[in-house]
Amino acid sequence: MRFEQDPNNAKILDNIFRLVHTIKGTCGFLGLPRLEALAHAGETLMGKFRDGMPVTAEAVSLILGSIDRIKEILGGLEATETEPEGTDQDLIVKLQELVERGMQAMSAAAAPVASAPAALAPSVKPVEQGTLVAADTGT
Numbered sequence: 001m002r003f004e005q006d007p008n009n010a011k012i013l014d015n016i017f018r019l020v021h022t023i024k025g026t027c028g029f030l031g032l033p034r035l036e037a038l039a040h041a042g043e044t045l046m047g048k049f050r051d052g053m054p055v056t057a058e059a060v061s062l063i064l065g066s067i068d069r070i071k072e073i074l075g076g077l078e079a080t081e082t083e084p085e086g087t088d089q090d091l092i093v094k095l096q097e098l099v100e101r102g103m104q105a106m107s108a109a110a111a112p113v114a115s116a117p118a119a120l121a122p123s124v125k126p127v128e129q130g131t132l133v134a135a136d137t138g139t
Contacts, residue, residue: 007055017046035073038088041095042066053102066091
């Protein structure tokens with residue numbers, strides 16, 4: 001609930017990121033590919049939020065839905081001692097799309113700075129290609 005009320009709170013973002021990161025790492029170790037794939041997609045989006053990508057209401061709903069699915073998978077794992085069947089592509093694709101849209105929006109916002117006139121850009125000399133020469137170490 002706190003995430004819904006304050007989605008840009010760095011502490012809340014860090015806590016969710018660490019939770020999903022820990023689940024992902026544990027899944028790799030235990031051989032749980034379904035849970036690992038979902039956690040990885042969630043971790044990627046949470047990482048982008050930590051890097052400054054704006055958190056939208058759609059993203060909050062998707063993250064919370066992903067956490068609910070992770071809980072479902074963990075419940076099935078606990079009940080049967082095996083990872084439930086499934087791929088979770090419905091959520092994974094949406095998580096990946098949000099990352100892409102967020103990155104495009106961040107790039108577009110930064111584009112005016114990058115398109116400064118050439119006269120204002122610092123001059124950079126091209127690096128000449130050289131030849132490696134063995135150093136005389138005196139030994």
